[in-house]
Amino acid sequence: MSGSEFSSQVDISSLKVACKDCNLYQLCLPLGLENDDLERLDSIIKRRRPVKRHAFLYQSGDIMKSIFAVRSGSFKSYTLTDDGTEQITGFSLPGELIGLDAISSGQHISTAKALEMSHVCEIPFEKLEELSNAIPGLQRQLLRIMSKEIAHDQSAILLSKKSAEERLACFIISLVNRYEARGFSAKEINLTMSRVEIASYLGLAVETVSRVFSRFQQDGLMSVNRRSIEINKIDKVHILAGTKPSTN
Amino acid sequence: MSGSEFSSQVDISSLKVACKDCNLYQLCLPLGLENDDLERLDSIIKRRRPVKRHAFLYQSGDIMKSIFAVRSGSFKSYTLTDDGTEQITGFSLPGELIGLDAISSGQHISTAKALEMSHVCEIPFEKLEELSNAIPGLQRQLLRIMSKEIAHDQSAILLSKKSAEERLACFIISLVNRYEARGFSAKEINLTMSRVEIASYLGLAVETVSRVFSRFQQDGLMSVNRRSIEINKIDKVHILAGTKPSTN
DNA sequence: TTTATGTATTGATTCAGATCAATGATCTAG
């Protein structure tokens, strides 16, 4: 009844979760850390306010002071062409780090925008650098995460050789794998991005994305209703994508 | 006259260069290190034998024990499709690190093959990890290099939205920028990769690459003779590529 | 409810680039 601690109950409850209690622990930066080390990492992390749908986490050109870990929700990263068109370079899901591309220049080269109401942990980069020097396990995990991002981006480069169907299949498989790793259902996906955004990421026209979704549905691979997708024949999607079932 | 130290003069002379005397110092891992630190890094690096044209540096599936710095020459990195087609994910020039994508899984996910007679420095990864924990400047530089690779790969992702002309222009600009940073002429380029390899990287057919080169030549942007290219109107190439002159 | 307004689907037409095909140039092995 006193009110204040309930006034924004949801936010506070999620904001207060420490790394050790976070269900993303095994995916995120703290993986492998224990006790003291974990708490030291915890102590430099700022739990940020929720990020509203369509709000920026940072914009292209901003000085990079922090990187961010997605706690909940999702983000898109993009740059703009001369004529102002968004060119999406990636989507970020819970447990993933955003902003790693800015370390080298110290400035963000892309813009990160929330696709839905989201929460992030802000990790001041200077402190992270210091700390990962003091904690070998943290350095190790940071390098691994960056390496994983490199590997992921390289597999995205291969998209440009593929047909529209292959591209969309690859995209869906990537989402499924990532959601699975986070303990979400692999069968039902709720897309948080629009067709336009998917098209931009895959280098296709919106209409093509829409058509391919329809074709996938006709062929019984999945049921598609706007942004909710139920996958019926994941093995066939894997075949289309040209990925072995279980690649991450 | 005693012989042995001259028996393979060229190799030895290049193999013996320490980091501090290497002309790639400012591009490579040692950047920012001095004296002791530099020598400690130097001490873990193995100068490898020259890598012959078409020889593998590592193959997909190999355990990742080391990463490599290109000292001279060039490499392509690729994966194979089910039907055995090479899918090139990148080219590596002197001063660049190869194998960073394997840190996360501990296994190489791509194959690296020399495009010409090349030299590399082999950097045992475990030792590098240890050492970069002891030397803050080294950790810093390693993170920067990985971040740069992420940024580079993300710009390559954008290729899939571009036309054939834009793709080839981007490719040429990228080469020019990288060669320039290494002190080579920006006007004359000697491609070390075939048209097939360029096509694979850009997601185009060989014939298209060839045709676009011809068109560039007709339009007076550059003189193209097989693998040697002389760029006449770099600003126009930049416009095509959609990059500001001087982006790196 | 009706009216917007953004988002998604579907159809008709066009076009950039793939594919098929042939020739020429360069390189390598004998």
Add this chain to the structure above:
DNA sequence: CTAGATCATTGATCTGAATCAATACATAAA
């Protein structure tokens, strides 16, 4: 030096996806 292989260029045709265009659906506002 020649024969065969590899690599690059150019032309003709075909096709997958872009573009143009219209409609449907959904969410929000009036």
